[in-house]
Amino acid sequence: MKVLLNVNHVEHEIDVEPRLTLLDALRDNMRLTGVHTGCEHGVCGACTVLIDGAPARACLIFAVQADGLAIGTIEGLAPAPGELSLIQDAFCETHGMQCGYCTPGMILTAHALLRENPSPSREKIVAAISGNICRCTGYGQIIEAIELAARRLAGSNAGDAA
């Protein structure tokens, strides 16, 4: 089936089997490999993307269901080649990762959180990322990264987490 996806503000028309998940479509058909496969049953959050701006599991939606929707992936966050978004930079500052596998999903979740709530409490941060499993860090430096990003956003008057 023909599917039209708007990914990171670029339109892609792909021809897929209905059983292809959005996750596999992004990774295999569009070579956007920043979205990661973790469990394929909606628990780990490694495949988190933004659908119409809100975090969603790319493994829990078939590409055909996403026809016409706006998809955001980690590849769309950096402002320019070689540069990092404020949140990406904060994750580097606190070392909010180890192996990096859960990191794109974690950063997209943080991105959506800070857009909605620019100064979240620790409790809100924990709730927001509780659907993204990280096996390396024990979450401490991830929470620190999001807190740091929030502080920097407040200081920068940027208003936009990107």
Place this chain on the structure above:
Amino acid sequence: MNAPRAFRYISTDRRVREDRRFVVGKGKYIADIAAEAMLHVALVPSQHAAARIVSIDASRALALPGVHGVVDGAELAAACEPLMNGLDTPHVQRYPLAVGATRYMGEWVAAVVAETRAIAEDAAERVDIVYEALPHVIDAEEAYKSSSTPVHPAHGSNVLLDRVFNWGDVDEHFAASDSQLSLRVTWGRNATVPIETFGVLAQWDPWGAVLDVNASIQMPKYADQIARALRLPMNGVRVHYDVDVGGSYGVKRGIKHSVLTGYLARKLNRPVRLLEDRLENMRSGDAHGPERIFDIDVAFNSDGVINSMKMRALDNAGAYAGRAPFQLGKPIGAIVGPYRIKSVHYHAISVTTNKAVEEAVRGFGQSPTNYAIEAMVDRVAEAVGVDRIEVRRRNLIRSDEFPYLIPSGTRYDSGDYHTVVDKVLTHVNWPELVAERDRLRDEGLMAGIGVAACLEPSGGNSSFEPLLNPKNTTTTWMESCRINIDALGDINVAIHTTSSGQGHETLVATAVGEALEIDPARIRVTRPDSLSSLPGNSPVGSRMAIMLGGAAFKAAEKLKDKFRAIGAHRFGCAVDAVNYCDGNLSHGEQSLKWLDVVAIAHRHFHELPPGAEPGLEASFIMQTPTGEALPTPDGRVQMYPCHSFEFHIVLVVIDPELGKPDLRRYVIGHDCGVVINPHIVKGMTLGGIAHGIGAALLEEFVYDADGQMMSQSFMDYLLPSASEIPHVEIVHHCTPSPLTVFGQKGSGESGYLGAPAAVSGAINDAVRALGIRFEKLPIRTTAISDAIAEAKLKGRLP
């Protein structure tokens, strides 16, 4: 070495360089590597715990469009050598696919290769297999009985390892002690369960006769084992190390996957990729961790001083030997923990059962052993009526006793355990913490404090192999690094392994920068493939800070010697008289800048000292410190060289009706010697604690009595989320190791080695008044509630 040295880059707050590619989604993981015309594998799992394979009919699968082949164990067994078996048990043979019989539920019986993974799965459902169910054994104690059905009939029993060690005068120490007690604790089967499953891509070049392997691997001797199994020369296997591994902590050792995929790539003459899906990973990735029953007798004085210990450790290895027996061997190097226990009797038993195979898991058996030792110390404290921390103080090795030789033959390098304990107690305000626990109890909650003191042996070697298998006489265990300063004076460092989040590129850049006195940001780190690499033994046994950091530093020191030789030739002085500072050379008024030396080495052969090699390259292959000797006949051996110390305190509050434990406060004192990168060590420690909390409360691979696995997905195998992990406070201490270049010790297993003991101790402290004791991990919410209710019913109220 007593006080830490002053460093320029070591221990400073520098970013981890790998992070830049990860935050933009540009990590290069195995699933991101695709080859032209690549085929995909799906596995056909056994539905039985034990069965004879009567027939395999792949005709319906092969008829499906897009299917390229189906292989079974019989075909593989004819074409390949069995996978390496570390023990001397020749009749426990393992191939990537089941041969003739299947020995656990989920075991791979056949592999299907197709144009897409989806088609491969469609075809896998159409492989028709006739089984004849056989008797099975699930329980380790049952398997240990001579009457049990052997998982491998040719081996004659289920016993892989049954070895008794006596280190010191155990009987005498027991006789001379005031008291003794016995306990049994059980460590449930869990594992590290990385979010990325294992994957491998193999490509065969029939004209070049090379098998190219990309894999999410963390494993010593990986290329060697593929070559042996596929009957290729080792230089016919090219393993690519520039693959980012999405987490491992020990388990990413897909040797069966890799041999299978390599075989398929050669047979079909197409690139073949096998990416485990989550079900394959959980039930048949052969990546479960230890499952262990400890029976301990301990002899102690009325003041709580422990004299001697008898420990029986029975490990449920699963269907094949895997790495399970050796995970009983490695803890021998810290079998007394941080304590001055004078003698030990150790009975290590490993048995086969009809469960999935064990792989190396973070700490290689140390965390279960530490849990048993700490449970024992808590019991001793309870028996003598002395505070748990005081009992630990009385038994901890004192700082003036290092290097300290433990009964089983390992010498601990350094430590200052009492100071770490004191720092933690001051940090938490111990009397106030106890008062808070008691206040919570007064409010009707069940509150408890857990403590755990333990060691992280580090700098891993393989001393446990010759210890448990006399036919293995390996004492060499190395790591290597190569530095090349190019024609423009820029620095390139090659390392020869994959990484799974440990930050090795940051580590070596920091170590080389420190040695050369050059900003690490100017240093590029690369990972050549195995055919272009120096030997190494990969990031296992918490060894890379010590071994890769050490090799990098020593290679840099060799380069500095080359610099000095060039300077001495120019200055007309002795090499020793040349001063190296910030990459520049001087002798009195004479000087040579970095780029001058580069020009001489690369372009001015006429200015080189006679006999000197041109260019600026140095390599160093480092042997693990202290690995000089084979084990003694009575089973004493120097296991790992360095010993980090950790001391945990945790406050838990249990909902008395619902049973849910809430970790209110978590403090760890941590001494891993000189920290090379504080961010990395912090992350390892926090991550290890989270992993340990999972092992203590949530995670278990559960099998039912029929050998069916009940926790195959993330719906049933529960990894802790951010909601389950408390904020953790870290109290640092630094006792440098005298054995390493900067005084560093390992930290890759930190946190995990003590957290299960501490959390379990806290829960037991909370429920002690009810006469309840939890002696098996994980301790589940529902089990806590059920036990409390039962105790209340029996009137065991405080």
Place this chain on the structure above:
Amino acid sequence: MKSAPFTYCRPASVTEACALLAADEDARLIAGGQTLVPMMAMRLARPTALIDIARIPELAFVRREGDHIEIGAATRQAFAEANATVALDLPLLARALPWIGHSAIRNRGTIGGSIANADPAAEIPLVLATLGGAVVVQTPRGRERFAARDFFLGPMTTAIPADGCLVEAHFPVWTHQRIGACFTEISARHGDFAYVSAAAQVALDDNGSCVACALGVGGATAQPTQLAVDLTGARINETTAREKLSVAIETLDMMTDPHASPAYRKRAALALALRALLAARDEALAKRART
């Protein structure tokens, strides 16, 4: 873990969806897909066709209709969570929604999908049962309204006929001045399926006496269960409430599975129902009485 093959269509109306459903007995409706897709990935569900109703305009709404609020089946859980009408008029649903999985799940999952799936541990069915709500199901033969107690028949089993599409959920609105609501649950981890969940909504008069009370437990029994406990006519006190709840819960037939024993479920049901009730009472008491 790739789904078995299927065909896909996205009808423009419920009528069209029902016709498609009637034409293929192995077809399934999909809305948010947050439960169905993982089942398909594990090949435990193998529909021949998916009929996507997520974007049918007539299925996405929240509206006040007389004494209840009607929510369209394809309304996203996250939408309802952020909806002012729900927050104001359906306090119990507002409290329940954040307990569903994680935000990424609620961003795709729908109100109707959760109800039609009828997991005994699911939050929205429990709210519907507790408040005594109803659902509307459309078939080629027309629309039919089911009271919640007649709708949930067992685990993953409802009264929806094979060719039926759940189109609306009706949640009763309480108009009392002093209302309190609480939803709570116990699970292994935050966001997991509950071992037991409990819902309570109470209304008090100016004197603090209970004038209306709705209580329910989920996860414990084969379907969400409204508890037959009448606390009206007096102030709610813990002792009496515990006694009455004990009696009501004692009669329930608890589920058995590897996660929690029936005894645990009974114990947790009582504890959580009592806590929810008292929290709801306290919330209502905190609201100012008419002077």
